[in-house]
Amino acid sequence: xxxxxxxxxxxxxxxxxxxxxxxxxxxxxxxxxxxxxxxxxxxxxxxxxxxxxxxxxxxxxxxxxxxxxxxxxxxxxxxxxxxxxxxxxxxxxxxxxxxxxxxxxxxxxxxxxxxxxxxxxxxxxxxxxxxxxxxxxxxxxxxxxxxxxxxxxxxxxxxxxxxxxxxxxxxxxxxxxxxxxxxxxxxxxxxxxxx
Amino acid sequence: xxxxxxxxxxxxxxxxxxxxxxxxxxxxxxxxxxxxxxxxxxxxxxxxxxxxxxxxxxxxxxxxxxxxxxxxxxxxxxxxxxxxxxxxxxxxxxxxxxxxxxxxxxxxxxxxxxxxxxxxxxxxxxxxxxxxxxxxxxxxxxxxxxxxxxxxxxxxxxxxxxxxxxxxxxxxxxxxxxxxxxxxxxxxxxxxxxxxxxxxxxxxxxxxxxxxxxxxxxxxxxxxxxxxxxxxxxxxxxxxxxxxxxxxxxxxxxxxxxxxxxxxxxxxxxxxxxxxxxxxxxxxxxxxxxxxxxxxxxxxxxxxxxxxxxxxxxxxxxxxxxxxxxxxxxxxxxxxxxxxxxxxxxxxxxxxxxxxxxxxxxxxxxxxxxxxxxxxxxxxxxxxxxxxxxxxxxxxxxxxxxxxxxxxxxxxxxxxxxxxxxxxxxxxxxxxxxxxxxxxxxxxxxxxxxxxxxxxxxxxxxxxxxxxxxxxxxxxxxxxxxxxxxxxxxxxxxxxxxxxxxxxxxxxxxxxxxxxxxxxxxxxxxxxxxxxxxxxxxxxxxxxxxxxxxxxxxxxxxxxxxxxxxxxxxxxxxxxxxxxxxxxxxxxxxxxxxxxxxxxxxxxxxxxxxxxxxxxxxxxxxxxxxxxxxxxxxxxxxxxxxxxxxxxxxxxxxxxxxxxxxxxxxxxxxxxxxxxxxxxxxxxxxxxxxxxxxxxxxxxxxxxxxxxxxxxxxxxxxxxxxxxxxxxxxxxxxxxxxxxxxxx
Numbered sequence: 007x008x009x010x011x012x013x014x015x016x017x018x019x020x021x022x023x024x025x026x027x028x029x030x031x032x033x034x035x036x037x038x039x040x041x042x043x044x045x046x047x048x049x050x051x052x053x054x055x056x057x058x059x060x061x062x063x064x065x066x067x068x069x070x071x072x073x074x075x076x077x078x079x080x081x082x083x084x085x086x087x088x089x090x091x092x093x094x095x096x097x098x099x100x101x102x103x104x105x106x107x108x109x110x111x112x113x114x115x116x117x118x119x120x121x122x123x124x125x126x127x128x129x130x131x132x133x134x135x136x137x138x139x140x141x142x143x144x145x146x147x148x149x150x151x152x153x154x155x156x157x158x159x160x161x162x163x164x165x166x167x168x169x170x171x172x173x174x175x176x177x178x179x180x181x182x183x184x185x186x187x188x189x190x191x192x193x194x195x196x197x198x199x200x201x
Numbered sequence: 202x203x204x205x206x207x208x209x210x211x212x213x214x215x216x217x218x219x220x221x222x223x224x225x226x227x228x229x230x231x232x233x234x235x236x237x238x239x240x241x242x243x244x245x246x247x248x249x250x251x252x253x254x255x256x257x258x259x260x261x262x263x264x265x266x267x268x269x270x271x272x273x274x275x276x277x278x279x280x281x282x283x284x285x286x287x288x289x290x291x292x293x294x295x296x297x298x299x300x301x302x303x304x305x306x307x308x309x310x311x312x313x314x315x316x317x318x319x320x321x322x323x324x325x326x327x328x329x330x331x332x333x334x335x336x337x338x339x340x341x342x343x344x345x346x347x348x349x350x351x352x353x354x355x356x357x358x359x360x361x362x363x364x365x366x367x368x369x370x371x372x373x374x375x376x377x378x379x380x381x382x383x384x385x386x387x388x389x390x391x392x393x394x395x396x397x398x399x400x401x402x403x404x405x406x407x408x409x410x411x412x413x414x415x416x417x418x419x420x421x422x423x424x425x426x427x428x429x430x431x432x433x434x435x436x437x438x439x440x441x442x443x444x445x446x447x448x449x450x451x452x453x454x455x456x457x458x459x460x461x462x463x464x465x466x467x468x469x470x471x472x473x474x475x476x477x478x479x480x481x482x483x484x485x486x487x488x489x490x491x492x493x494x495x496x497x498x499x500x501x502x503x504x505x506x507x508x509x510x511x512x513x514x515x516x517x518x519x520x521x522x523x524x525x526x527x528x529x530x531x532x533x534x535x536x537x538x539x540x541x542x543x544x545x546x547x548x549x550x551x552x553x554x555x556x557x558x559x560x561x562x563x564x565x566x567x568x569x570x571x572x573x574x575x576x577x578x579x580x581x582x583x584x585x586x587x588x589x590x591x592x593x594x595x596x597x598x599x600x601x602x603x604x605x606x607x608x609x610x611x612x613x614x615x616x617x618x619x620x621x622x623x624x625x626x627x628x629x630x631x632x633x634x635x636x637x638x639x640x641x642x643x644x645x646x647x648x649x650x651x652x653x654x655x656x657x658x659x660x661x662x663x664x665x666x667x668x669x670x671x672x673x674x675x676x677x678x679x680x681x682x683x684x685x686x687x688x689x690x691x692x693x694x695x696x697x698x699x700x701x702x703x704x705x706x707x708x709x710x711x712x713x714x715x716x717x718x719x720x721x722x723x724x725x726x727x728x729x730x731x732x733x734x735x736x737x738x739x740x741x742x743x744x745x746x747x748x749x750x751x752x753x754x755x756x757x758x759x760x761x762x763x764x765x766x767x768x769x770x771x772x773x774x775x776x777x778x779x780x781x782x783x784x785x786x787x788x789x790x791x792x793x794x795x796x797x798x799x800x801x802x803x804x805x806x807x808x809x810x811x812x813x814x815x816x817x818x819x820x821x822x823x824x825x826x827x828x829x830x831x832x833x834x835x836x837x838x839x840x841x842x843x844x845x846x847x848x849x850x851x852x853x854x855x856x857x858x859x860x861x862x863x864x865x866x867x868x869x870x871x872x873x874x875x876x877x878x879x880x881x882x883x884x885x886x887x888x889x890x891x892x893x894x895x896x897x898x899x900x901x902x903x904x905x906x907x908x909x910x911x912x913x914x915x916x917x918x919x920x921x922x923x924x925x926x927x928x929x930x931x932x933x934x935x936x937x938x939x940x941x942x943x944x945x
């Protein structure tokens with residue numbers, strides 16, 4: 007991941023009408039809280055070595071993790087993490103895992119997706135280089151989602167055909183980038199689509 | 202040919218009822234493609250990669266099918282290779298109705314499932330089938346067929362959908378806006394998906410190395426179809442297999458851009474089923490979602506042969522299997538933009554490539570129904586992400602139709618002298634008349650005053666329309682009494698001596714220039730000689746373009762051999778070959794690859810130039826622009842000054858010589874406005890045919906909209922374009938070389 011990838015990624019998301027908020031992993035809970043509507047369900051974020059050390063990747067209490075199907079059906083927002091981001095396209099990779107990341111990201115009006123900046127790759131070939139071994143060795147199921155669900159079948163472009171009407175990306179900065187930018191008072195910069 | 206009267210009638214009806222919606226949508230998609238692919242730095246490389254992957258995959262298909270079986274089974278799924286539609290439907294129906302005892306199957310969009318007509322088979326077995334793609338669902342409710350392979354309901358307007366929903370569902374508050382209609386469908390279909398037992402999807406690509414399938418979607422219905430049901434059936438043609446997951450990448454970058462102009466669609470699902478997601482139990486919804494129910498999922502990959510393995514063995518149809526069904530060839534096609542897939546399509550597939558699919562899957566009869574609508578304009582060729590020569594497939598199929606459906610009762614013995622072709626007796630008369638245009642033109646020129654008068658006579662036109670299908674509303678070409686070759690000989694041949702010439706060139710006397718529009722030939726001679734070119738005009742045969750357009754491949758091939766024989770010594774002597782008619786230059790550069798030995802084709806292709814391309818090159822290499830005619834000197838037809846409207850020929854665009862005329866005219870000081878329309882719609886003989894007259898005029902309509910009230914001098918290089926623009930604007934344009942050549 008380079009600074010150029012991050013800015014490309016954000017620019018692409020902006021053009022797709024996707025809101026992006028950024029911050030260090032320690033602010034994840036707040037960032038998700040700001041992004042999620044009510045009621046919200048979620049899948050506990052994967053614990054990764056570095057991040058788990060400070061125990062900072064957490065979801066707000068109001069996000070029901072391990073929801074029932076009824077809670078999913080009633081939810082406005084689904085919070086999941088993304089395994090990968092593709093800068094050139096503004097895509098996030100959603101893994102259809104046993105924890106229910108796929109239904110939680112799909113059967114809702116708003117999908118709040120948490121992506122670690124270190125998981126951002128420049129372009130599509132990188133994404134499929136990443137996917138190849140995981141598909142062969144682990145039989146993973148991954149959806150590359152780019153913006154909200156959309157259709158033009160009813161006489162005009164409409165967001166929210168079957169899947170989420172809105173997507174919000176929470177971009178968690180890595181330790182190095184975080185250290186640099188924490189000095190900056192505008193660290194929680196927000197890119198908002200002009201909707 | 203079958204029932205032509207009803208064919209023309211059907212086309213006129215579709216243009217009136219669906220034409221506007223189809224035109225708006227397809228032209229939008231086409232513009233989107235141009236913009237989206239324009240944003241790719243490595244577009245040509247990606248296309249070449251995609252092509253190479255498909256060539257490799259189809260070459261190794263039997264081996265890849267075995268590999269997919271192994272990987273899918275290792276993942277816990279099942280693979281069934283169905284020989285044909287009935288075989289596939291039997292397997293799917295037994296699985297769904299008997300083994301799963303399913304009441305409802307939900308489907309995401311799949312052309313292959315439409316090809317095998319699985320919905321009908323399932324419904325006959327008592328299984329309710331619900332299409333969940335919104336466009337497909339609209340058509341299911343309306344009981345209509347798709348008109349486009351990617352956007353199936355583009356022929357329907359928003360108002361039409363609103364009326365349909367109001368009538369069929371009688372809702373309390375009928376939805377009207379696109380937003381309301383979408384939300385209405387989302388809710389209704391959401392409930393139907395929750396209670397479904399089995400989910401069916403297609404697959405855009407399948408990786409043999411892992412059993413991973415890739416689905417290109419935007420709505421999210423395929424995701425829901427897979428997630429909400431515990432039994433997933435994927436139906437895909439065997440040609441969808443590629444060797445590895447990594448090889449998905451170029452297709453993901455190309456497919457959305459090529460089709461609807463989206464850089465990427467909302468969802469690219471890469472599933473290695475059975476998927477791991479838990480199955481939401483909407484009936485007992487108090488239980489936790491993540492209950493380990495993903496382990497109980499069942500997956501069946503049904504691979505469809507249905508003629509594909511035979512296509513793979515067919516050297517000409519094989520290329521069809523590289524098709525990724527992006528719809529670029531539909532959207533780029535002038536005729537498709539006017540009529541849509543209900544006219545330009547077969548049982549399942551539509552657009553230019555459909556001829557290959559329908560010929561391979563259904564047979565020649567089905568392809569024959571709509572194959573005429575490919576005029577060979579070639580604008581789909583650069584649009585195809587896997588570089589398929591779609592016009593060639595149409596030509597091959599036309600040739601087979603000519604040979605297979607010949608009716609021995611034809612009365613063409615009357616015309617045998619006028620149709621000295623290489624084709625079997627009994628070939629449709631109108632096909633042969635057009636295919637032998639060169640002989641007609643020669644005869645017409647020899648007997649010009651009489652032939653022209655006869656051609657204009659009412660009774661003759663009536664017979665021409667009835668017997669040969671030539672529409673009475675078209676002006677027929679007027680033959681010149683002195684051919685270009687004769688004129689050149691009579692003037693004493695070249696006027697620039699070899700010794701003092703910059704270059705030596707052969708001006709190819711194409712049939713149209715030689716016998717009909719001799720003036721543009723004379724202008725070309727003046728322009729080239731003004732730029733110090735030693736010009737020769739040998740008597741050479743026609744290029745074979747007219748017979749090729751009629752699918753008369755053997756005749757075209759023989760013409761190619763004759764032309765090469767006539768030009769070989771000139772090319773060997775280092776002379777350039779300059780061509781006025783763009784469709785003939787395109788023959789030399791492109792189609793002759795199929796007819797001549799590789800070295801011969803390369804030699805001729807490299808030595809050949811479009812006349813404006815040649816002028817451009819001469820000017821670039823020190824030629825004096827003052828030798829040509831600048832706008833200030835213009836009188837007569839160019840008295841209106843420097844302003845020019847230029848319509849480049851479709852095939853000239855494809856072989857990359859559409860813009861040289863613009864550059865030359867601008868270098869001389871003309872202010873040039875270039876037509877946005879990729880093909881005028883005339884396409885050789887197409888627009889002359891009674892069945893297609895209105896369609897041809899409709900395809901050319903954007904030219905009239907752009908240039909109809911212009912005060913610019915209109916120029917166009919193609920003979921057909923000239924005739925079409927004359928009909929559209931009421932005034933015949935001249936060839937650009939006539940504008941820039943010094944006056945006599």
